[in-house]
Amino acid sequence: xxxxxxxxxxxxxPRPRTRSSGGILGLTKKDFGLLVLVAILTIFAPxxxxxxxxGSAMAQFxxxxxxxxxxxxxxxxxxxxxxxxxxxxxxxxxxHAAFLGVGSYAGIWxxxxxxxxxxxxxxxxxxxxxxxxxxxxxxxxRRSGIYFSILTLAFAMMSYALAYSVLTPxxxxxxxxxLRASDPRxxxxxxxxxxxxxxxxxxxxMQDSTDLRFGAWTFTLNTGYYIAGIVLxxxxxxxxxxxxxxxxxxxxxxxxxxxxxxxxxxxxxxxTLAAFxxxxxxxxxxxxxxxAMDTQVGAERMFWxxxxxxxxxTILGGAGTxxxxxxxxxxxxxxxxxxxxxxxxxxxxxxAFMPDGLQDAFVAVIYPFVxxxxxxxxxxxxxxxxxxxxxxxxxxGSKLATVFRRDRKGGGVEDDAAAQRQAREx
Amino acid sequence: MGILExxxxxxxxxxxxxxxxxxxxxxxxxxxxxxxxxGAGKSTLLNCLVGKLIPDTGSVSFEGQSVLGRKPxxxxxxxxxxxxxxxxxxxxxxxxxxxxxPCLARRDGSFSLHGYRSLMADREIVDRAEHMLxxxxxxxxxxxxxxxxxxxxxxxxxxxxxxxxxxxxxxxxEPTAGMARxxxxxxxxxxxxxxxxxxxxxAIIEHDMHVVFSLAERITVLAQGKPLVEDTPENIxxxxxxxxxxxxxxxxx
Ligand SMILES: Nc1ncnc2c1ncn2[C@@H]1O[C@H](COP(=O)(O)OP(=O)(O)OP(=O)(O)O)[C@@H](O)[C@H]1O
Ligand SMILES: [Mg+2]
Numbered sequence: 124x125x126x127x128x129x130x131x132x133x134x135x136x137p138r139p140r141t142r143s144s145g146g147i148l149g150l151t152k153k154d155f156g157l158l159v160l161v162a163i164l165t166i167f168a169p170x171x172x173x174x175x176x177x178g179s180a181m182a183q184f185x186x187x188x189x190x191x192x193x194x195x196x197x198x199x200x201x202x203x204x205x206x207x208x209x210x211x212x213x214x215x216x217x218x219h220a221a222f223l224g225v226g227s228y229a230g231i232w233x234x235x236x237x238x239x240x241x242x243x244x245x246x247x248x249x250x251x252x253x254x255x256x257x258x259x260x261x262x263x264x265r266r267s268g269i270y271f272s273i274l275t276l277a278f279a280m281m282s283y284a285l286a287y288s289v290l291t292p293x294x295x296x297x298x299x300x301x302l303r304a305s306d307p308r309x310x311x312x313x314x315x316x317x318x319x320x321x322x323x324x325x326x327x328x329m330q331d332s333t334d335l336r337f338g339a340w341t342f343t344l345n346t347g348y349y350i351a352g353i354v355l356x357x358x359x360x361x362x363x364x365x366x367x368x369x370x371x372x373x374x375x376x377x378x379x380x381x382x383x384x385x386x387x388x389x390x391x392x393x394x395t396l397a398a399f400x401x402x403x404x405x406x407x408x409x410x411x412x413x414x415a416m417d418t419q420v421g422a423e424r425m426f427w428x429x430x431x432x433x434x435x436x437t438i439l440g441g442a443g444t445x446x447x448x449x450x451x452x453x454x455x456x457x458x459x460x461x462x463x464x465x466x467x468x469x470x471x472x473x474x475a476f477m478p479d480g481l482q483d484a485f486v487a488v489i490y491p492f493v494x495x496x497x498x499x500x501x502x503x504x505x506x507x508x509x510x511x512x513x514x515x516x517x518x519x520g521s522k523l524a525t526v527f528r529r530d531r532k533g534g535g536v537e538d539d540a541a542a543q544r545q546a547r548e549x
Numbered sequence: 550m551g552i553l554e555x556x557x558x559x560x561x562x563x564x565x566x567x568x569x570x571x572x573x574x575x576x577x578x579x580x581x582x583x584x585x586x587x588g589a590g591k592s593t594l595l596n597c598l599v600g601k602l603i604p605d606t607g608s609v610s611f612e613g614q615s616v617l618g619r620k621p622x623x624x625x626x627x628x629x630x631x632x633x634x635x636x637x638x639x640x641x642x643x644x645x646x647x648x649x650x651p652c653l654a655r656r657d658g659s660f661s662l663h664g665y666r667s668l669m670a671d672r673e674i675v676d677r678a679e680h681m682l683x684x685x686x687x688x689x690x691x692x693x694x695x696x697x698x699x700x701x702x703x704x705x706x707x708x709x710x711x712x713x714x715x716x717x718x719x720x721x722x723e724p725t726a727g728m729a730r731x732x733x734x735x736x737x738x739x740x741x742x743x744x745x746x747x748x749x750x751x752a753i754i755e756h757d758m759h760v761v762f763s764l765a766e767r768i769t770v771l772a773q774g775k776p777l778v779e780d781t782p783e784n785i786x787x788x789x790x791x792x793x794x795x796x797x798x799x800x801x802x
Contacts, residue, residue, distance in 0.1 A: 149667055367668055367669070370661070370662055371664065372646055379641040379642055380637060382637050384650075385620075385622050386599060386633075387654050387710065388622050388651075388654040389622055389659055390620070390660055397662055
């Protein structure tokens, strides 16, 4: 019978049981390895991202400066949270930037009214974004599929419009909000008129940096970056816990078959709502960290393109995988900030070794893809990934790993989610 | 009073009267078969019992409590589990995970926010799910993605998932359709074994008369949305009305 043949063809190799109940920090070896990997990348990012000596022609590609590294980490957190909703339940929200924006506004008000310490600011951001996402989620989750996406998009656009105009007294409208010496802070610490207020953590200032010099190389170690990095590690750890928990499995069950879930005595709605609120709180956390780093916020943070960007990050890295969203966030932020700064004269200097005519031709061909055209490159890359690696960069990584390690037995958990995604697309 | 009482249930789809005046009483701890030609309304009747459809008329009560107006998951939590005509399982999840979900539903109820616990460290759930898989003879498939299994295996998994909930009433909609003969016999044995081991009432829709006569203690014949006769298997076999309504219809299965 066809059933029979199908069955023998698809029997996978039995995998070693992962039943170690304790593990380190309650994680399996593999998951702990992933956490350590992210920790190492975070700690050494200032070095890893600055491989080219300052002043060299390639220094253009160095990404190890505080502002950009903070963005890597913060948008990594944003995407990790988004992945808990989209990667696990399959509900595609097009409005998550609204929660990030609301978190930012809440955070800056905490710094204006309460204290310049970033911890209360971040907590307030998370709580306010969580409450807002509870309302938006409760209404949007009445529908699923494309209607859900449209509802979240509508909410985000409304939030943007409100922040941009109607709520100007709270949001600063077009100009946004900045910290001022004149802010009526309760736990102020006296600021002289004219002094700029700075976000602090028990005396440490976010923009404090130390430069390490090794010959021609300079590495910048920044306080704000490392504080955000610690938050990233905690956020990542919690997301692993969620992925490996009964709750996480229920979220995957929601994506797989809501009908069966219902007839197994489980109600999908509270699960999706909880996932929505959790991802909203992650977005709020990212928003809070953003204001903690640059002490300003504007409505453009909630614009729909910002919501689309986190979708791209998650899919590019690998939806439903643990580390994928972090990779995707890093990838996109790198393009946005590095490829966009390459201009015509940079290109000309790269191809200066060529004969004139050829140089002009090369510059003419490449120029549309860099500088302001970085979106074009990103779009092409995104298409390539979605077509050839539906499991995202994580799938690409695991394919490479298979090439190098022939003796692999079974797949890793990460590869599974990525491979599964591929299977579904086909 | 039976464990399940269906009174005067009617259901209409547009111009089609799918069910009319259905009365059915299923005795506790019995195996009750519902047979009838294709399109007789058997699945529709089950849909009315589990909250998938709301009947236009009549009442349905389980253990003396009305199920009408309750949500499917609430009805399930009352003690009714259902196996669907086309297997409904979590295709993206592994067989083991599929089995853990009903175990969790039984222990933790319809919603629980255990986002920080390790699933695999939950001995009670892991052991129970493994035990169920052994009972279903599926331990060797525990890490397979459920979607990649054969239809027969999917259905066995679904039956196992329903049994893991320890329902008091189990509804089976053609549980052996698409199964190889050997698997069909295994399923019959499994159901007999379960029946012998614990208190459970089973309502089974089936075209395969071998299955029906191996298991059923009472049989209701449904034709064109109406119960034709209800009797013991022996009497049904020779019933002229049944032969008339049924012969030639079920030969395909
Ligand atoms: N949701 C629905 N909407 C409209 N018509 C329906 C719906 N569900 C069932 N029907 C119709 O009701 C009638 C009874 O269908 P039902 O599925 O209950 O039959 P059945 O006895 O289970 O048949 P089978 O043995 O083929 O499974 C059929 O004519 C079917 O087309
Ligand atoms: Mg049917």
